Amino acid sequence: xxxxxxxxxxxxxxxxxxxxxxxxxxxxxxxxxxxxxxxxxxxxxxxxxxxxxxxxxxxxxxxxxxxxxxxxxxxxxxxxxxxxxxxxxxxxxxxxxxxxxxxxxxxxxxxxxxxxxxxxxxxxxxxxxxxxxxxx
Amino acid sequence: xxxxxxxxxxxxxxxxxxxxxxxxxxxxxxxxxxxxxxxxxxxxxxxxxxxxxxxxxxxxxxxxxxxxxxxxxxxxxxxxxxxxxxxxxxxxxxxxxxxxxxxxxxxxxxxxxxxxxxxxxxxxxxxxxxxxxxxx
DNA sequence: TTTACTGCAAACGCTTTGCACCCAC
DNA sequence: GTGGGTGCAAAGCGTTTGCAGTAAA
Numbered sequence: 242x243x244x245x246x247x248x249x250x251x252x253x254x255x256x257x258x259x260x261x262x263x264x265x266x267x268x269x270x271x272x273x274x275x276x277x278x279x280x281x282x283x284x285x286x287x288x289x290x291x292x293x294x295x296x297x298x299x300x301x302x303x304x305x306x307x308x309x310x311x312x313x314x315x316x317x318x319x320x321x322x323x324x325x326x327x328x329x330x331x332x333x334x335x336x337x338x339x340x341x342x343x344x345x346x347x348x349x350x351x352x353x354x355x356x357x358x359x360x361x362x363x364x365x366x367x368x369x370x371x372x373x374x375x376x377x
Numbered sequence: 378x379x380x381x382x383x384x385x386x387x388x389x390x391x392x393x394x395x396x397x398x399x400x401x402x403x404x405x406x407x408x409x410x411x412x413x414x415x416x417x418x419x420x421x422x423x424x425x426x427x428x429x430x431x432x433x434x435x436x437x438x439x440x441x442x443x444x445x446x447x448x449x450x451x452x453x454x455x456x457x458x459x460x461x462x463x464x465x466x467x468x469x470x471x472x473x474x475x476x477x478x479x480x481x482x483x484x485x486x487x488x489x490x491x492x493x494x495x496x497x498x499x500x501x502x503x504x505x506x507x508x509x510x511x512x513x
Numbered sequence: 514t515t516t517a518c519t520g521c522a523a524a525c526g527c528t529t530t531g532c533a534c535c536c537a538c
Numbered sequence: 539g540t541g542g543g544t545g546c547a548a549a550g551c552g553t554t555t556g557c558a559g560t561a562a563a
Contacts, residue, residue: 254517254562276552291520296553312450314503317552331494346493350486357482358467360507367450367503371496390537392543412527427545432528434543453527 243267244307251305258294259301261286266308266322273321273330273339311368319368328365333373340373379403380443387441394430395437397422402444402458409457409466409475447504455504464501469509476509 244263245255253259265282274282276295283290299320302308310320311330319330319339328347332339347365354363380399381391389395401418410418412431419426435456438444446456447466455466455475464483468475483501490499 256518256562258519289520293521293554294519297518314448314500331490331496331499333496334500340494340496342490342493346489349489353482353485353489354467354478354505354507357478358476358505358507359510360467360469360476360505361513363467363505363507364450364470369490369496369499371490371494371499374495377497390542392537394544425545429529429546430544 244302247305247307248301253301253305257287258283258290259298261290262295262298262302266302269322271322271324271341273319275317275319277317279320309366311366313368314370329369331369331371333376334370335372335376338373339368342369380438383441383443384437389437389441393423394419394426395434397426398431398434398438402438405458407458407460407477409455411453411455413453415456445502447502449504450506465505467505467507469512470506471508471512474509475504478505 244267245260248259248263249255261283262279264286265279276292276299279299280290280292280295283295299308299310303310303320306323308320309323310318312318313332319332324341326344327341328344329342329350330339331342351363351365354360380403381396384395384399385391397419398415400422401415412428412435415435416426416428416431419431435444435446439446439456442459444456445459446454448454449468455468460477462480463477464480465478465486466475467478487499487501490496
């Protein structure tokens with residue numbers, strides 16, 4: 242679970258910005274972050290960390306398979322720890338809570354798409370939205 | 378099928394820009410357009426039509442339920458005639474062809490999402506992507 | 514010492530908006 | 539005549555990039 246070490250092993254340098262962002266992610270549980278949120282957290286620990294650096298660090302962490310990102314239909318990208326338990330996500334338009342869908346659901350959706358359209362490697366980098374039970 | 382008339386009935390004015398865009402859409406079959414593509418077509422018929430006007434006209438046509446739009450994960454929005462036969466769409470990352478998924482598939486996906494997450498009114502305004510059969 | 518990484522600022526692509534003029538009604 | 543619609547230009551938003559300076563190795 243030492244992300245900085247993963248970076249090192251893969252030939253990336255350990256810098257303060259990267260350590261800060263890794264620490265935030267390591268302690269995040271399985272929270273979903275916008276880049277802004279992550280930047281805000283990072284700045285609390287080092288006020289010089291730039292938004293561009295956050296973007297670049299996230300790109301690196303995605304490259305070494307620590308995190309993944311998805312896109313919302315409206316609004317910014319969402320970053321979170323890569324997990325073997327989930328693929329697809331859904332966000333409540335009202336309370337903004339993000340729910341991870343079960344991997345089995347993701348698989349069923351991919352199968353449906355494949356059978357209907359004959360496409361392969363269907364992209365899952367977007368976030369469904371709707372209204373959750375509590376908001377109805 | 379007279380979109381300009383629909384506009385009138387709903388209290389919107391008929392302007393040249395609106396007529397031009399309606400004509401393009403009426404003759405489009407069930408093509409999927411980016412705003413750029415639609416603007417390029419519109420300019421062929423009246424070189425003064427502005428991109429902003431295209432956006433505003435599309436908003437109006439969506440309001441009166443003639444068209445719908447979806448978002449790509451990367452790139453611009455896609456506009457098309459509203460249809461009772463399809464909901465979800467998938468685009469080939471390679472050849473850019475857009476395929477309409479069967480409404481039954483859309484429904485099954487919505488049901489899966491609903492059962493897994495307990496969300497309702499699941500958004501379908503995005504476009505899946507993948508690689509189509511011909512491109513593999 | 515070397516060059517990967519950084520902060521900063523500017524540019525990106527798509528979309529929306531403010532405004533004064535114009536024309537459909 | 540009135541105000542809804544327009545073209546134009548500028549700004550918006552999230553993201554990416556160019557660059558010269560900095561610091562990890």
